[in-house]
Amino acid sequence: MLLSGHALAGAQSPQSYAENKQWRKLLHYPADAAKPGYITSESFYLSANGRRDPLAELRATIEAFYQEKDPANPGQQHGQCRFPARFKLITEHVDLSSFGKLPAVNCQDYQHWRQQADIHSLSVVFASGYMGNPASMYGHLFLKLNRGGSQKSDLLNTSLNYGAIVPEQENPVVYVLRGIFGGYDAGYSDQQFYRHHHNYGDVELRDMWEYKLNLSSDDVDLLAAHIWEVLGNKFDYYFIDENCAFHIAKLLELVLTEPLIANDSLWVIPSAVAKGLEQASYRGNPLLENITFIPSRESVLHDYYRQLTPEQKAIAGELINNEFDFANKNYRQLAVKEQKIIVETLFQYQNVIKQKQTDASVLKANTRKLMRERLKLPPGRAIAKGGNSEKKAPHLGMKPSKYSFGLADIDGSKQYLTSGFRMTYFDDLSSSVARNPFANLEMLDVEFITDDNNTRLLKLDLIDLDSLHTPGVPWRDENPYAWSVRAGYEALNYACLDCGIYFIEGDIGKSYRFGKNSLAYGMLGGKAFAGDRDDVTVSGKLGLLTSLGSKAKMKLELQQAARLNLSQSYRHRFYTEINYQFAPDWELRFLLERSASTLVGLKMNYYWGF
Template identity: 40%
Template sequence: MKIYSFIIFIFFIASFNLQASATLKQLAQHPTWLSLGHYKKPAFNESYITNTSFFISSRGATSPFEELKATVQNFNKDPLTQCKYPARYTWLQKQGLTFTQPKTSCIELEQWRDVQPIHSISLIFASGYMSNPASLYGHLLLKLNRSSAKNNKLLDYSINYGAHVPDNENGLVYITKGLFGGYKAGFSDQLFYRHQHNYGEIELRDLWEYKLALKNDDTKFIANHLWEILGAQFDYYFADENCAFHIAQLIELVIGEQLTNNSSPWMIPTTVFSKLNQATYNNKKLVQEVRFTPSRSTVFIEYMKKLTSKESTIAEQIYKTPEFLEQDDFISLNIKSKKRIIETLFELAQLQQIKKHNIDHIKSLKKALIKTRLTLPIGNEVHVSSYTQQAPHKGQKPSNMSVSSTQVNKQHNFGLGFRLSYFDSLASDVARIAFSNLEMVDTEVSILNSNLYLDKLHLLDLESFSPAYVKWPKENNLSWKINAGFERQNTLCQSCTNTFVMGGIGKSYLTNNNKTLIFTLANGYIGDLAATDNIYDASLELGLITTLYSDIKLRASHEQFILENNEKSSTQAEISIPINQNFDIRVSYKHSNLTNWKLKLNYYWQ
């Protein structure tokens, strides 16, 4: 009888273990568990996290099941495992699992998460920054909101994902390693005021905050998972496994695969915000509110708009000669005008200090402004109630396909185009730097007499004109451009081609109420060049970019080459006519030896 009882007991235990193992295998394939381990789709046999210390099982980086089994075992024998993996613990309990160890107190986690309770989550978009290759497309942050009536939002937690880059890293090395996974990366947390100060006050980048309508349990779940991965390491790839991708995946823990659900080989912050605006949560819109925080330079431009023509002239005189504050032209002004001028000049002085321009002069100016301001009544005169900047989800989508019809010397051909990303100087200004160009892998092919021609392959095409919105500070902002690729020069001859790397440097100026930019550049070319026997050439270029009407834009330029005796030159113009967020029409003209007319329809997608 005892033998039969023992056999039945063993059979019961074995059946229980088999059932438990089957349950764990099912849970190991659950989307939430796979997301908690950051396993790569579609095979889920490798994690994005590269440091083995993150995983409990020695096989955890490649086996979701082994990691789950080890997690359950550790929750049953070591209560402190709950403190290291609070999101795993909460989720497994919701799946019906129970553990032999009682729930324990996690002092460090509770201090981080609960002393000033996290009540909601926002995603932050920082506009593009042309001085840093990793930020050309903008940047994405996650904000854990803890603010209340007593606590300022600047004390919220700001979660950043970024590469671990050595100080003073060479720019070319930085770009190369960033493209090919040469850096480790990870999540870090800081108080939000540090990021707002760095982006808005130092790098002069506008910020948009998208507050999400998540339930408290889901907000806490994301916060718990962030606690788990703050020490984790990832490989950093500039084009896809970047801040946009990994922060979007955190939100997908609770909303499902709505932000990264495409087969695109690249990931851009504006794409995430476009999808975020369309995402749903509990059958409602995920985004509860969008807020704009202007940079210091954006605020100054708005202050300048508040000045009358006379006030602007006097402000210029004071900036150049602070003693002008004691002249009758200023003293005779009414109090409101005086306050507007001084407040605007204070904003300008702050900008100049950030840029480290005219340091001694700015110190003298601020002293004179403070002395005069103390003689005036309290209270500000300049109030900016709204800004014209639009949120990033309203911007033009980054990728492009096109069809075109071209006429060169009475020959017509049909063309197709593809651009990987991101915008050109005639694109919408929404959520990007105006009068700038950032294009990668821009390709055009044409069909002529049943032959297929590669007309253009620009691997990288960058332009930054950096115009001064106020002329009198005399800032030395340089304009520059870089381009590398291949072009068929069909305005020179049918078989002429350029394979080149070029760069240009110069100046730009705003006019027409800041709607028109005039630029001049000195350009240098190296490569297999069609118009010269040398491997190098140089030119001077004069051009403009302007808004003709509403959102219709024109770019025109004349480029004079200077190293050959035959005085080669090129004149070109292009008009952009937007239809909606997804389409625009381009009409372009180019003339060298021959004349090229092109009509093109662009489709933008993400």
């Protein structure tokens, strides 16, 4: 059978349709028409100039649709099968009457993939930041292609991931540098959702949020067809902008009239796309249908732990300390339901510590004891997932980029204007919504200081990272190390603003959390610097980070540094900063820093995003 090539009502000429925005999106062209398409695989563009010329690619695509299948090469996919999304749009919108009748082609591979995936709706999944991997500190986005019918297992849904193609055992420093400067290929890949659920939620212990999209069945069909087109094709990977968040957003924009992220974005992070999804509209309605929290195993354990009574917590601790000896007298005296609650909680405990403990034989033995005990108890769940009200979806967090301006006084005798810019993401005095409250993750933080005569660069932090506190696992007497890393350029001190140094510094230590919003810490570290002064120093610091109500935070820090051989001490440094968030995107900060000189500052921060 041949498909008709007659003109549909409202059909456009190839010349006219080639400038259609949706056609350009289908070819992954940037908004800037002078730039080539993002896909670097030659096979994706059928025209020799198809990466730049939408009309040439449209004509080459139409020609491919009319070709007869080559019986001498049955393994070669026909144009209609390679590009089902192009086929759908072209046959709906382009006048093909002058080309004749389209051949009917049986696209077995594509139809098999569609039947296996059974795609009825789409969701964007956000995996929270992971400090154990430099590329994952900002979080990660991927698509979940949902099957039809409530009886289908969610874990068996197909998922679509975008990521760099990285060699195994790649050096982390090389990985970061190549990722920033475009040293990797990247691409989309599909696999079942349970693999991502296991990797992020069970192994890396990262929470996820599912943003289900409210799309028509026709647009779901178009996106599914286009996903087939891009699978296996390569892109250039850039960690800062052309990353997972960027290309997941651009894929979805195929069926949206407005971009999820600005076309002129210089950097893109996953939380910015999450904000775009929450704010986007689709055919006059919100794009989002609902948002679902998918807790990691560690979050589930903390949820279960909160539901235990003090007696149940104590008995569970006794069982852990005695290698799961269920002959324990206190345990045996409990009602059966309470025994079930403790056993179910201990299963979650085992699931978490197997990611943190290397002695597999002990873990397996204790898990077998748990299983035997559970089989003795009546069936049915005794403890419910109560949710975690402290966990907030990423779109609720503050915007990532910052402008600042303010006033500064040095030694009570000289006044300055200050101004600054930070690319991303948050510091440890920022709002704690949708992030770790005791962490700092900043890239490209620049500050200038200006007097009547000139403007000087006060600092340029390329990176400023710290993780002062990570919640421990219940019943384990552990306190993970606090650490920090910072590198860049800064004035040597406030007494000599023209004396600059390039530096790298790091600290490691311990912290103690007291109350819900307060943390004390002590750290030892070192700093190497070169410029107007060259030196290597060691230092110790004590600090306090606490909340002052719902909108204010304070940080106090005392540091003493000395030369590496301890032959000379530097002046001690006292630092305090108070932050008050008076509007969703605005902060007022007071700063006092005393060392060789004393600086008092007041500045305003404005947060924004693309």
